Amino acid sequence: MFGIHDLxxxxxxxxxxxxxxxPDxxxxxxxxxxHGARGGVVAALGIGTGCFVHIAAAAIGLTALLAASATAFTVVKLVGAAYLVYSGLTMILSFRKKDATASAPRTxxxxxxxxxxxxxxxxxxxxxxxxxFLAFVPQFIDQASPDKAWAFVCLGLILTCTGTACNMLYAWGAARMAAGVSRAVRARALCTKGVGALFILLGVRLAFADNS
Structure with missing residues (x-):
């Protein structure tokens, strides 16, 4: 179907x-x-939705522009890095004790x-x-297929579904571990702030990474 091989x-x-x-x-x-397993599942769904941006962009050829244009890649890279740093700071600064109380589902x-x-x-x-997406997905599309764009969309959706499922497993596992290790407010605060710091480091690393 659509010239897809080695599915x-x-x-x-x-x-x-x-x-x-x-980062995901x-x-x-x-x-x-x-925030418990529910917060992790919501995060996984948000990440999965973000994949649709890459699928659409690659299917219509916009991702190729990022690969060919150093300037375009740098702009997107810096915006992404800035958002990672912003997310990390938000995690560090916005955590409150009430977020880790017994009313985790409401939080x-x-x-x-x-x-x-x-x-x-x-x-x-x-x-x-x-x-x-641009480097991996085309390897499984027949170059002679007249429906390359649809093949890309189909494979992109499969990759998004499997990725979302994996992230949900991480969400469930992390929630179980957090509950089992300690239900104390301080433990959850340190966990959130620690990952926030990692996000900041990832953002800085992305900003200064080689474009090649």
């Missing part, structure tokens, strides 16, 4: 990629630690929109994800 290998490779810790996983884990619901939006932009503003 099984694509799914397996995509799962391995999505299981590798990165760190964000999901931090939201689960501070997660109250902050659901913010968690979702942060997850979306964490993924959508990461040019490395855009270039991964």
């Amino acid at each position: 099984g290998l694509f799914v397996f490779s995509g799962i391995l990629f999505n299981l590798a810790p990165g 996983v760190l964000y999901v884990v931090s939201r689960s630690a501070g 997660a619901a109250a902050n659901g929109r913010g968690i979702y939006v942060q997850g979306f932009f964490t993924n959508a503003l990461n040019p490395k994800v855009a270039l991964f």
Whole structure:
């Protein structure tokens, strides 16, 4: 269908990629630690939605511009880096004791929109994800296929679904670990602030990373 080949290998490779810790996983884990499994699931859904930006951009050829233009890549990279730093600062500065009380489900619901939006932009503003889509997905599309764009969309959706599932597993696991290790406010605050600091470091690293 659509000239797609080696679909099984694509799914397996995509799962391995999505299981590798990165900014998306760190964000999901931090939201689960501070807001419970529900917060992590909302974060995973936001990240999954962000993938649609890369799928659409690659399908119509915009991602190729990032690969060909150093200036375009640098602009998107710096915007993404700035958002990572902003997200990290938000995690560090906005955590309050009430966020880790027994009413975790209400806390997660109250902050659901913010968690979702942060997850979306964490993924959508990461040019490395855009270039991964461009480099990885075409390897499983027949070059002679007349429906390359549809093939890209189909494979992109599969990759997004498997990635979202992996992130939800991380959300569930992180929530269970946070509850099992300690339910104390201080422990959850340190966890959230620690991951916030990692986000800041990732943003700085992305900003100064080589474009090549």
